[in-house]
Amino acid sequence: MADSGNGLQEQLKSLWHAGMVRHVYVRKDEHTPVDLPLLVVIVVGMFAPWLLGIGLVIALLLGYRFEVENTEETAAAASAGGDDLPTATLAPLPGEDAVPPEATEGGEPRG
Numbered sequence: 001m002a003d004s005g006n007g008l009q010e011q012l013k014s015l016w017h018a019g020m021v022r023h024v025y026v027r028k029d030e031h032t033p034v035d036l037p038l039l040v041v042i043v044v045g046m047f048a049p050w051l052l053g054i055g056l057v058i059a060l061l062l063g064y065r066f067e068v069e070n071t072e073e074t075a076a077a078a079s080a081g082g083d084d085l086p087t088a089t090l091a092p093l094p095g096e097d098a099v100p101p102e103a104t105e106g107g108e109p110r111g
Contacts, residue, residue: 021072028064038068 019039026034045052059066 022068022070025067025069026059026064027067028062033064 016039019042020037022038024034024036024038024041025032041052056066
């Protein structure tokens, strides 16, 4: 019985750590007004899904984008000198320019 409790405690610690090293960023251009651990976003979604939904819709209407980064991998990549940072970005809304800003630097925007 004590072994199953210990295993559960280890799983909870692992989930806590995984939720705290992944961060959700709300960004527009280079401005990042919101940086929250993924665990906080999940807890808010569980207890106040209407609040999360309203915030999501308002941010998308204002042109913000959402990114999830693993800060543990980012720190390891930065210390190793790597430029490839792991990110996940939501697709643009219909009607928005689907060309990333990096593709238009130094020239005319496409599209």
